Each structure stands twice: as structure tokens, then as C-alpha cells.
Amino acid sequence: MxxxxxxxxxxxxxxxxxxxxxxAAPAAAATSGTATxxxxxxxxxxxxAAGTTAPNKAxxxxxSFEGTVALSNCSGSVVKMPESQPGDPALVLSNGHCLEEGMPEPGKVITDQPSNRSFTVLKADGSNAGTVRATKIAYATMTDTDVSLYEVGSTYEQIESKFGVKALEVExxxxxxxxxxxxxxxxxxxxxxxxxxxxxxxxxxxxxxxxxxxxxxxxxxxxxxxxxxxxxxxxxxxxxxxxxxxxxxxxxxxxxxxxxxxxxxxxxxxxxxxxxxxxxIITPCVGAGSKIDLSREGCTLPKP
The missing domain is CATH 2.40.10.10 (Trypsin-like serine proteases)
Known part of the structure; x- marks a missing residue:
């Protein structure tokens, strides 16, 4: 079942x-009530607030929206790990089910797959700062979790210098x-x-x-x-x-x-x-240069 x-x-x-x-969305999704x-x-x-009053308490x-991104069908964010360096290639975090090729089957893990997907980077106020483009899907799965990590062709310091946008840090x-x-x-x-x-x-x-x-x-x-x-x-x-x-x-x-x-x-x-x-759970799996290394100590992400 x-x-x-x-x-x-x-x-x-x-x-x-x-x-x-x-x-075109599948009927099950199109009628799921998401739109309303x-x-x-x-x-x-x-x-x-969208369609109502603002919350009483902040x-x-x-x-803010700084460091978040818009995909063609989903949301995401430029993220760095606790040990990331300014010169490392930047990573964009989203869901495995948001991949351009569709949702991975249960048990499937994707690593180092070429991609040229583009992401619109946002400033703190939600305005568009510019666009970055992926070089590959560094990691993606819908097994045990639902995550995708894209490596882009710009470093963290290049994004900050060009767009005035800092990456979000993963706890x-x-x-x-x-x-x-x-x-x-x-x-x-x-x-x-x-x-x-x-x-x-x-x-x-x-x-x-x-x-x-x-x-x-x-x-x-x-x-x-x-x-x-x-x-x-x-x-x-x-x-x-x-x-x-x-x-x-x-x-x-x-x-x-x-x-x-x-x-x-x-x-x-x-x-x-x-x-x-x-x-x-992602942080132990990212090594120097933003490289995904599933063999690192403490890494429990599903492996291919």
C-alpha cells in the first residue's frame, strides 16, 4: 500500500x-486546496499580512528575506555551513521534490549531477538582487528527509560583493x-x-x-x-x-x-x-570547498 x-x-x-x-500539475495536487x-x-x-491584518507581535x-532565493516552482536559500569559507562555492538549499527533473523515487540519492538551474537571489526587503546559476546538484534525496543542495558558480564572497547579500548559516x-x-x-x-x-x-x-x-x-x-x-x-x-x-x-x-x-x-x-x-544533519556531510562527502564522520544522510 x-x-x-x-x-x-x-x-x-x-x-x-x-x-x-x-x-501543468497532476490533478491530485491541483485540487489539493493549496491555492486556497x-x-x-x-x-x-x-x-x-496576505489578505488580513499584520500579526500583533513581531x-x-x-x-528578513536576505539570502533567500526563488526557484521556478519553489523557494530556497543560499546557505553556508559553520566551517564554510568566503572563497567556497556557495550552496543553495531547497527540497528534493523541487528538483527540475521531478521528485526522486524512494531510496534514490543524487550526487554531483550537472545542472544549470538559475536562482533569483533576494535582498533583505524581498527585492531581487540578481541571479546565480547552478553548476551541479551536489546532493538530493527524498529518503529519510526531503532536501536538495545545489552548488552554484559563485563563491560566498562573490555573491556578497556583487549583490550585497549574505548567506544564511545552517545551525x-x-x-x-x-x-x-x-x-x-x-x-x-x-x-x-x-x-x-x-x-x-x-x-x-x-x-x-x-x-x-x-x-x-x-x-x-x-x-x-x-x-x-x-x-x-x-x-x-x-x-x-x-x-x-x-x-x-x-x-x-x-x-x-x-x-x-x-x-x-x-x-x-x-x-x-x-x-x-x-x-x-547536513553540516557534518559538507567538507572543504563545499564538497559533499557522505563518508565524513557524523554524516548520516542517505547514501546512493
């Missing part, structure tokens, strides 16, 4: 395409339950503020399984196009996750409707709740 994972996943990927007319998802706390680049350290430690977070969408130029409600032992959706996923509180009403957005810890300003899915219709483990499975095999559905994948 298929166990869906691309619910909010596909919604974020295909929903954006359907909304923007970028590509509530965005009561979605704050646009102009500083006002986050502890309101993350090397496991995120903390209860911490305030913001999902920053480069595609929509909107932010979604909430908190970490907890962690899902397993998150299952349409054949894919993710581990130790971040569960948001109900405030983060993400929608199609927010897939790949960095999940930023408000206090530290560092990336602790990458947004990837949401239970749209209350269904169990179906496309656009991920379900949680605990250590005892019990299944739970949280309708309307969004999820992200933790990114601290």
Missing part, C-alpha cells in the same frame, strides 16, 4: 506551478521544541511565523518516509510555492530546517496529507499542520 509523503510536498511543488501557470490555503499570518515583503528577531545542533521560527518563502516573498510544536518520529506520505521531522504549530499556514523555504530560528537567525509539507485535507498518509507514525507504530493525522525537515 502506498504511503504518501508529497502531500504538502507536492502541494508546495505542484501547487505553486498550478497557481503561477508554470507547468489559509495564510492568516503570511506576511509579505511589504510588511503586511518575532524575537524577525528574519549544527538539533532544533529545540517550543522555539519561535519563521518560514521565509522566496517564491512568494512572504514569511510565516510560528513555533516548533514537536518532532515526528516518522512522517509518511505517498510512498516516502521522513524521519524526525519538525512539526509546526498551527500558525504557519504554508502553501504551494513555500516548499524549500528555510526554517529560521528567530532568536539565532540560523537555519534549522527546510519547509516541505502540510496535511491539507485530513487524510491519512496520502498525497498532500502526511501522517505521523510513532515509535510503537501508531499513526496520527494533524489536519492543517505543516512540517519541515531538520538541516543540522
Amino acid at each position: 502506498k504511503r504518501p509523503l508529497v502531500g504538502s510536498l507536492a502541494t508546495a511543488l505542484f501547487g505553486a506551478a498550478a497557481l503561477a501557470g508554470i507547468a 490555503a489559509a495564510t492568516s499570518n503570511a506576511v509579505t515583503a511589504g510588511g503586511t 518575532p524575537a528577531a524577525a528574519p 549544527a545542533a538539533h532544533p529545540t521544541q517550543g522555539n519561535a521560527i519563521t518560514v521565509v518563502s522566496g517564491y512568494w516573498k512572504e514569511t510565516y511565523g510560528c513555533a516548533i510544536d514537536g518532532f515526528a518520529h516518522q512522517l509518511k506520505e505517498d510512498g516516502w518516509t521522513m524521519k524526525d521531522s519538525i512539526r509546526y504549530t498551527a500558525d504557519c499556514r504554508t502553501k504551494g510555492g513555500t516548499s524549500g523555504s528555510p526554517v529560521v530560528d528567530d532568536a539565532s537567525g540560523k537555519v534549522v530546517g527546510v519547509n516541505n509539507t502540510r496535511n491539507e485535507n485530513g487524510e491519512e498518509c496520502t498525497l498532500n496529507n502526511p501522517c505521523e507514525v510513532d515509535e510503537n507504530g501508531n499513526t496520527t493525522v494533524h489536519e492543517g499542520i505543516g512540517y519541515g525537515q531538520q538541516t543540522y
Whole structure:
């Protein structure tokens, strides 16, 4: 029996395409309700909420759009690891299901695959700073997580010098339950503020399984196009996750409707709740020169 994972996943990927007319979306995604998802706390680049009033209270350290990027169908961000150097090739973080070639099958891991995909880099106020282009997909998978890392043809210092934009740093430690977070969408130029409600032992959706996923509180009403957005810890300003899915219709483990499975095999559905994948697990796998090395000590990312 298929166990869906691309619910909010596909919604974020295909929903954006359907909304923007970028590509024809599968019926399941096009009718998932993404286009009408509530965005009561979605704050646009102009500083006002999308279709409603602005939140009463700003986050502890309101993350800006600096370093985020817009893909053709998703969101992303220029990210650096704790040990990254200014002269290293920059990395762009997004979801595995946001790849230009489509979603990797369960068990598939992509490394060092040539790519010339372009990314629109945003300034702090959400305006376009310019474009960077990938040289390769350094790493991507939808097994155990949902992540893609593109290596681009510019270094961190070149991007900062040319565009005045700094990369976001990926936190090397496991995120903390209860911490305030913001999902920053480069595609929509909107932010979604909430908190970490907890962690899902397993998150299952349409054949894919993710581990130790971040569960948001109900405030983060993400929608199609927010897939790949960095999940930023408000206090530290560092990336602790990458947004990837949401239970749209209350269904169990179906496309656009991920379900949680605990250590005892019990299944739970949280309708309307969004999820992200933790990114601290990436940091041990990136060596000098932004090279992905899955054999490094502490690296637990799935291998080909």
C-alpha cells in the first residue's frame, strides 16, 4: 500500500506551478486546496499580512528575506555551513521534490549531477538582487528527509560583493521544541511565523518516509510555492530546517496529507499542520570547498 509523503510536498511543488501557470500539475495536487490555503499570518515583503491584518507581535528577531532565493516552482536559500569559507562555492538549499527533473523515487540519492538551474537571489526587503546559476546538484534525496543542495558558480564572497547579500548559516545542533521560527518563502516573498510544536518520529506520505521531522504549530499556514523555504530560528537567525509539507485535507498518509507514525507504530493525522525537515544533519556531510562527502564522520544522510 502506498504511503504518501508529497502531500504538502507536492502541494508546495505542484501547487505553486498550478497557481503561477508554470507547468501543468497532476490533478491530485491541483485540487489539493493549496491555492486556497489559509495564510492568516503570511506576511509579505511589504510588511503586511496576505489578505488580513499584520500579526500583533513581531518575532524575537524577525528574519528578513536576505539570502533567500526563488526557484521556478519553489523557494530556497543560499546557505553556508559553520566551517564554510568566503572563497567556497556557495550552496543553495531547497527540497528534493523541487528538483527540475521531478521528485526522486524512494531510496534514490543524487550526487554531483550537472545542472544549470538559475536562482533569483533576494535582498533583505524581498527585492531581487540578481541571479546565480547552478553548476551541479551536489546532493538530493527524498529518503529519510526531503532536501536538495545545489552548488552554484559563485563563491560566498562573490555573491556578497556583487549583490550585497549574505548567506544564511545552517545551525549544527538539533532544533529545540517550543522555539519561535519563521518560514521565509522566496517564491512568494512572504514569511510565516510560528513555533516548533514537536518532532515526528516518522512522517509518511505517498510512498516516502521522513524521519524526525519538525512539526509546526498551527500558525504557519504554508502553501504551494513555500516548499524549500528555510526554517529560521528567530532568536539565532540560523537555519534549522527546510519547509516541505502540510496535511491539507485530513487524510491519512496520502498525497498532500502526511501522517505521523510513532515509535510503537501508531499513526496520527494533524489536519492543517505543516512540517519541515531538520538541516543540522547536513553540516557534518559538507567538507572543504563545499564538497559533499557522505563518508565524513557524523554524516548520516542517505547514501546512493
